[in-house]
Amino acid sequence: MAKTLILIEHDRQQVKRPSLHAITLARQLGGDYALLVLGHGLDDIAASLVSYGACAVVVADDPALTEPLADRYATVIAEATRKRGAKTLLGTSSTFSKDVLPRAAALLDAPMVTDVLAIEEIDGSIMYRRPINAGSMLTTVRVEGDRRVLTVRATAFEAPAANAAPSPIERFAFDAASLPNGMQFISREQRASDRPDLTESRVVVSGGRPLKDKETFERLVGGLADALGGAVGATRAAVDAGMAPNDYQVGQTGKVVAPELYIALGISGAIQHLAGIKDSRIIVAINKDPDAPIFQMATYGLVGDLHHIVPQLIEAVRRA
Amino acid sequence: MKILVPFKSVPDPNDVTVAGAAASTPKWVINPFDEIAIEEALRIRERGEATEIVGVTIGAPAVDEQIRAALAMGVDRAIRIDDSRALDPYAVARILGAVVEKEAPHVVIMGKQAVDDDSNQVGQMLAGLLGWPQATFVSKIEFLDNRTRAQCTRETDGGLEVVAIKLPAIITTDLRLNEPRYVSLPGLMKARHKLIETLTCDQLGVTVRPRTTTLSISSPPKRAAGTRVESVEELVAKLRQEQVL
Numbered sequence: 001m002a003k004t005l006i007l008i009e010h011d012r013q014q015v016k017r018p019s020l021h022a023i024t025l026a027r028q029l030g031g032d033y034a035l036l037v038l039g040h041g042l043d044d045i046a047a048s049l050v051s052y053g054a055c056a057v058v059v060a061d062d063p064a065l066t067e068p069l070a071d072r073y074a075t076v077i078a079e080a081t082r083k084r085g086a087k088t089l090l091g092t093s094s095t096f097s098k099d100v101l102p103r104a105a106a107l108l109d110a111p112m113v114t115d116v117l118a119i120e121e122i123d124g125s126i127m128y129r130r131p132i133n134a135g136s137m138l139t140t141v142r143v144e145g146d147r148r149v150l151t152v153r154a155t156a157f158e159a160p161a162a163n164a165a166p167s168p169i170e171r172f173a174f175d176a177a178s179l180p181n182g183m184q185f186i187s188r189e190q191r192a193s194d195r196p197d198l199t200e201s202r203v204v205v206s207g208g209r210p211l212k213d214k215e216t217f218e219r220l221v222g223g224l225a226d227a228l229g230g231a232v233g234a235t236r237a238a239v240d241a242g243m244a245p246n247d248y249q250v251g252q253t254g255k256v257v258a259p260e261l262y263i264a265l266g267i268s269g270a271i272q273h274l275a276g277i278k279d280s281r282i283i284v285a286i287n288k289d290p291d292a293p294i295f296q297m298a299t300y301g302l303v304g305d306l307h308h309i310v311p312q313l314i315e316a317v318r319r320a
Numbered sequence: 321m322k323i324l325v326p327f328k329s330v331p332d333p334n335d336v337t338v339a340g341a342a343a344s345t346p347k348w349v350i351n352p353f354d355e356i357a358i359e360e361a362l363r364i365r366e367r368g369e370a371t372e373i374v375g376v377t378i379g380a381p382a383v384d385e386q387i388r389a390a391l392a393m394g395v396d397r398a399i400r401i402d403d404s405r406a407l408d409p410y411a412v413a414r415i416l417g418a419v420v421e422k423e424a425p426h427v428v429i430m431g432k433q434a435v436d437d438d439s440n441q442v443g444q445m446l447a448g449l450l451g452w453p454q455a456t457f458v459s460k461i462e463f464l465d466n467r468t469r470a471q472c473t474r475e476t477d478g479g480l481e482v483v484a485i486k487l488p489a490i491i492t493t494d495l496r497l498n499e500p501r502y503v504s505l506p507g508l509m510k511a512r513h514k515l516i517e518t519l520t521c522d523q524l525g526v527t528v529r530p531r532t533t534t535l536s537i538s539s540p541p542k543r544a545a546g547t548r549v550e551s552v553e554e555l556v557a558k559l560r561q562e563q564v565l
Contacts, residue, residue, distance in 0.1 A: 011478065069483070070444065070454050095476040099456045102409070102441035106448030111410050111531040114439045127535060132438055134333070138538050144531040182453035182486040186471065189479035199477075203564070228565075236495060246459070246475045246496065252438065253495060255477065261564040272333070278543060282562055284555065299546040300558050312552045320556060320565050 002055050003031030005086035007077060009096050010037065010045050018154035018199050019092045023052050025152050026090060027160065028119060029126065033090075034058050035167075036080055038073055040066040046169050053164035058084070064176040067185035068096055074103035075179055080172050081108055081147075093151045093256070105149040112149040113141055117156040134252040135275035154199065155258035155279050191245065196231045198248065203230030204259045204280075206250055209237040210266030210288070210306060217243040220310040221265055227317040233257065235273050251276035266306050269294030286310070321370045321467050323361040324425035325395065326416050327354035327377050329386040330436040350386045353431025355393075356493040359500040360461060361429055362394045369463055372396050376419050378412060380404035384516060391511035392503040399423075399517045401524070409437075411528040413445035418526040420450060425488065427470065432457050432492040443492035453485035459496040463487075 004026040009019035015037075026033040032055040037045055042061045049057045060076050077100060081089045089104065091097035093115050105112040118129040120140065128141045128150065198204060205228065207221035217238065225232045234244035236251060250257055252272040262280035267273060269285070269292055277283060278297065285298035288305050295301040302309065331346035350358070361373045375390045375398040377383055387398045401415055420428060433440035447454035455461075455472035459480070462471045467487065474481045475494045485491075521528060549555045559565040 070447070070456070074444075074448060095457055095474075098440050099444065099454075102444035103448035103454065105410065105441070106413060106445040111408060112439075112441055112445075113532060114441060122535075131540070132537075133331075133436055134438070135540065138540050140535045140538075142533045142535055144533075180451070180453070182489070183455075184484040186482035186484055188481045191479055240496065245479060246494075247477055247479045252435070253433065261559070261562075278540075282559070282564055283543075283546075284559070295548070296545050297543040299543075299562075300555055301546060301548045302550075302552070302555055303548070309552060313555070316552055316556045317565065320560070 001085045002034035003086065004029060004033040004088040004090055005058075005081050005084055006033055006035050006054075007089070007091040007097060007101065008035050008037045008049060009092070009094060010039065012039065012041075015045055015048055016094070017159065019094065019097075020052065020160055021154040021157040022090045022092045022152050023054075023160040024157040025116065025119070025150070026088075027053075029088065034084060034086070036060070036077065036172075038065050038068070038076055050166040050169065051162040051164055052160055052167070054167040057167050057169045058172050059169060060172040060174065062174075062176045064179055068100065069183040069185060070099045070103050071180035071183050073100040074107055076172070076174055077101070077104040078107035079174055087147050089147075089149045091151045092154045097151050101149055101151060108147060108149070110147040110149050111143050111145060113143060114151050116150050116152045131275070134272050135278065136271060153256060155256055195225060196229070198231040198233055198250070198255055199257055201231035202259055203228045203261045203263075204233050204250070204257050205230050205263045205265065206233035206235065206267060207238055207243070207265045208235040208267035209241060211238060211243055214243050220306060223314050224263065224265070224310055224317070227314045228261070230259070230261070235267055235270070264294055264298070265310060267294055268292045269297070321364075321426045322372045322374065322423070323364065323370050324420060324423055324428045325354070325357050325361050325373060325375050325390075326419075326428065326430045326442075327351060327358065327375060327386070327390060328431075328434045329377065329379060329383045330434055333435045348382075348386060350389055351431050351434045351436075353433060353435070353493055353495075355500045356495070356497050357429040357431050358390055358393055358395060359498045360493060362501070363498065364461070364463075365394075369467060374399065374423055374425065376401065376416065378403050378407065378415060387516055388508075388511050389503060391514045391516075392507040393501060394507065397515045397517070399519060402518050402520050406530060406534065407528065408530040408532040409439045409441035410445055411530045413442050413449055414528045415521060415524065415526055416442070416446050417449045418521075418524040420446070422524065426467070427487055428490045430490070430492055432494055443490050447490040450490070453489040454492070455483055455485050455489065456492045457494040458491050459494050461491060461497070
């Protein structure tokens with residue numbers, strides 16, 4: 001039994017670190033929590049999860065779970081939630097958890113709250129704070145019933161300490177032959193990158209439409225990111241224009257980031273983009289339009305032409 | 321092939337100012353992701369792979385304006401579920417589940433999230449309730465094997481992923497699937513003669529009660545406007561002071 005069951009995400013090699021931040025919410029909720037990991041060939045991944053104070057690391061390891069197909073994954077997640085008697089099924093917001101957890105919620109007949117930023121106790125009940133309207137407003141939500149599904153924003157919860165006595169690793173037994181069979185994995189884009197992950201990096205450099213083309217984007221945005229050892233992000237407009245791949249998109253419908261330093265190059269500051277960056281510690285905006293809305297929220301703003309400023313900045317950072 | 325397209329009316333996201341204050345009387349529009357779903361259904365019909373597109377929405381009679389917009393884009397007929405309560409995603413999924421059972425579409429195409437609520441749950445929940453395959457955050461759809469399967473490209477955190485799903489299935493749309501068309505004048509004229517069927521949850525035989533309730537809405541803390549710097553040297557000096565360089 002565990003009060004909370006936390007879905008942990010991995011990329012077959014290692015755990016995705018933001019998915020661990022849900023543990024911090026589980027600790028705030030109190031009571032014991034188990035970690036759940038699905039896939040095939042998970043020994044190393046399971047072993048890397050034993051120091052987070054969980055009452056168990058529950059491992060659903062089967063060839064049928066090699067790829068994260070939502071129909072199978074949701075079935076196994078719902079079954080594990082029931083069998084362990086968990087009242088809260090928890091994950092960190094990502095395209096993976098957003099794909100599988102609402103489906104699991106339906107199988108559990110449980111309501112769900114997406115993108116939890118904080119909890120508060122009102123009259124002895126836990127309420128959840130979450131953003132709506134591209135983060136322009138916050139709501140406080142009450143959930144009825146004894147079981148619920150939540151995803152948290154990784155940027156709103158600290159990474160948990162990993163210094164607890166080892167958790168037991170338990171294999172979750174399920175009938176693989178009876179899993180749904182309506183979805184088939186075909187392929188995944190493989191793009192090698194030496195840059196840090198966008199959602200985990202201390203520094204993010206993003207570019208907007210004025211970067212004009214893929215080559216300029218890579219030279220200026222990529223060049224500055226590399227000089228700083230940072231990750232590369234983009235606006236929707238830059239992705240739509242083919243300057244950057246879709247998974248670089250930062251904002252309401254893309255990734256939410258909160259690095260120490262966010263540098264916005266040629267980004268005017270549409271609310272949908274700002275939704276994904278406003279918890280960054282320092283925001284630097286470089287834009288030739290002095291009236292660009294991003295200057296209203298940037299820690300430091302520099303008005304000018306990217307094509308002159310960014311090469312100078314790359315040079316200055318390299319010298320620094 | 322019959323396509324069901326659920327859509328939601330939302331305050332026009334372009335009416336929301338950068339300060340986060342919604343305009344006092346917002347213009348209501350079809351949720352942009354759902355508009356992409358409608359456009360995709362139209363394109364599928366235009367290339368001869370679908371014969372009928374049925375739109376469905378939930379709300380008070382006021383949403384008929386967005387229904388007319390969907391019909392003017394080219395949706396063949398529409399259903400309005402007459403329910404003006406503040407429903408949660410699970411309640412919406414349950415109602416849509418009853419509509420799917422009544423209409424028996426081959427595929428349901430809908431937006432991945434509504435831009436007002438940002439929950440990103442309904443399509444996946446609907447797929448779970450029906451036990452149908454799902455492809456979420458889709459930027460490309462192709463039908464295979466005499467339209468018994470769909471091959472979908474999905475936009476994930478790690479890049480593009482391709483899955484094949486058996487029909488019937490639920491597909492949720494991402495931004496780059498297509499660019500929705502503008503409503504034409506002939507489209508608007510035609511829409512006036514198209515059927516809007518109004519049904520209640522009772523008539524559908526489904527009882528739902530939202531289990532998540534919004535208690536309060538507040539503005540997030542605002543970031544103070546910062547400092548303008550005049551040169552790269554000054555910027556680098558500031559970033560050094562902040563210990564990020």
